[in-house]
Amino acid sequence: xxxxxxxxxxxxxxxxxxxxxxxxxxxxxxxxxxxxxxxxxxxxxxxxxxxxxxxxxxxxxxxxxxxxxxxxxxxxxxxxxxxxxxxxxxxxxxxxxxxxxxxxxxxxxxxxxxxxxxxxxxxxxxxxxxxxxxxxxxxxxxxxxxxxxxxxxxxxxxxxxxxxxxxxxxxxxxxxxxxxxxxxxxxxxxxxxxxxxxxxxxxxxxxxxxxxxxxxxxxxxxxxxxxxxxxxxxxxxxxxxxxxxxxxxxxxxxxxxxxxxxxxxxxxxxxxxxxxxxxxxxxxxxxxxxxxxxxxxxxxxxxxxxxxxxxxxxxxxxxxxxxxxxxxxxxxxxxxxxxxxxxxx
Numbered sequence: 001x002x003x004x005x006x007x008x009x010x011x012x013x014x015x016x017x018x019x020x021x022x023x024x025x026x027x028x029x030x031x032x033x034x035x036x037x038x039x040x041x042x043x044x045x046x047x048x049x050x051x052x053x054x055x056x057x058x059x060x061x062x063x064x065x066x067x068x069x070x071x072x073x074x075x076x077x078x079x080x081x082x083x084x085x086x087x088x089x090x091x092x093x094x095x096x097x098x099x100x101x102x103x104x105x106x107x108x109x110x111x112x113x114x115x116x117x118x119x120x121x122x123x124x125x126x127x128x129x130x131x132x133x134x135x136x137x138x139x140x141x142x143x144x145x146x147x148x149x150x151x152x153x154x155x156x157x158x159x160x161x162x163x164x165x166x167x168x169x170x171x172x173x174x175x176x177x178x179x180x181x182x183x184x185x186x187x188x189x190x191x192x193x194x195x196x197x198x199x200x201x202x203x204x205x206x207x208x209x210x211x212x213x214x215x216x217x218x219x220x221x222x223x224x225x226x227x228x229x230x231x232x233x234x235x236x237x238x239x240x241x242x243x244x245x246x247x248x249x250x251x252x253x254x255x256x257x258x259x260x261x262x263x264x265x266x267x268x269x270x271x272x273x274x275x276x277x278x279x280x281x282x283x284x285x286x287x288x289x290x291x292x293x294x295x296x297x298x299x300x301x302x303x304x305x306x307x308x309x310x311x312x313x314x315x316x317x318x319x320x321x322x323x324x325x326x327x328x329x330x331x332x333x334x335x336x337x338x339x340x341x342x343x344x345x
Contacts, residue, residue, distance in 0.1 A: 087113070235255060264290040316339045322344060
């Protein structure tokens with residue numbers, strides 16, 4: 001069986017070509033991709049590679065998708081051809097040091113999946129078993145494809161422990177920051193979203209429904225404006241960095257009040273280092289945290305959020321493109337002219 005697909009050969013080197021889809025092995029499922037999404041991680045991978053996602057070249061590319069089961073391998077019990085499904089891009093082994101402690105996102109043997117930018121994708125047995133879900137009736141493939149990125153955010157919000165009435169600042173309002181702001185709002189927090197891109201600032205209002213929106217082009221030093229929006233001007237209860245730049249990590253640390261929480265959610269480039277005020281950290285009783293990836297629990301919660309309509313993910317779609325347009329999509333992201341493209345193979 002043949003499929004048209006995008007193949008990744010290295011930084012800024014992707015090709016649209018024909019690939020062979022082998023018959024599914026035991027436990028595997030072949031899915032006909034009905035909707036895929038571009039992602040900031042894919043953009044980073046396109047620009048400079050990725051040590052975790054891309055281990056062998058050439059490789060499939062893209063990891064957010066939903067579709068229809070086309071074929072199933074031996075011993076697949078919960079899925080059949082014709083089922084409408086969404087699959088995560090990983091699944092834990094449940095046996096390693098971290099899995100035995102319930103820290104499934106840190107699994108030493110995460111089974112990672114790439115290849116969503118294609119007509120068909122083969123889902124590995126472990127993901128089929130632990131992290132592939134049947135779509136509720138009436139839920140579109142376009143919306144369901146958002147489950148993987150939203151699962152990361154659900155994980156981040158739950159671990160942060162955001163509560164009603166807290167002031168929560170979101171710095172960096174790409175799709176992840178926008179979803180973080182939306183979920184914080186659903187938790188009952190007072191959300192202050194900050195960014196520079198006009199398209200994303202508008203989405204902070206329309207999609208995230210943030211209480212305050214700060215255009216950082218107007219405030220080179222945002223500390224005082226954030227304090228103005230916090231209770232009694234003391235600083236934020238929670239500050240969340242969704243950019244992934246060391247200099248922004250350092251700035252965000254200054255935004256919280258004593259007793260507050262700083263969540264470094266944006267991943268920085270390997271080898272990055274930051275300098276933080278240890279006096280403020282210690283005597284200010286500041287909680288510092290960072291959350292990576294998702295787990296099967298949060299993937300399921302993400303699907304629930306989308307199916308309920310509480311998170312209107314479709315608002316984040318900048319436009320609809322075909323497989324041949326992936327390189328164009330990457331460039332639009334680099335230029336800051338897109339939030340997410342919906343890819344229709």
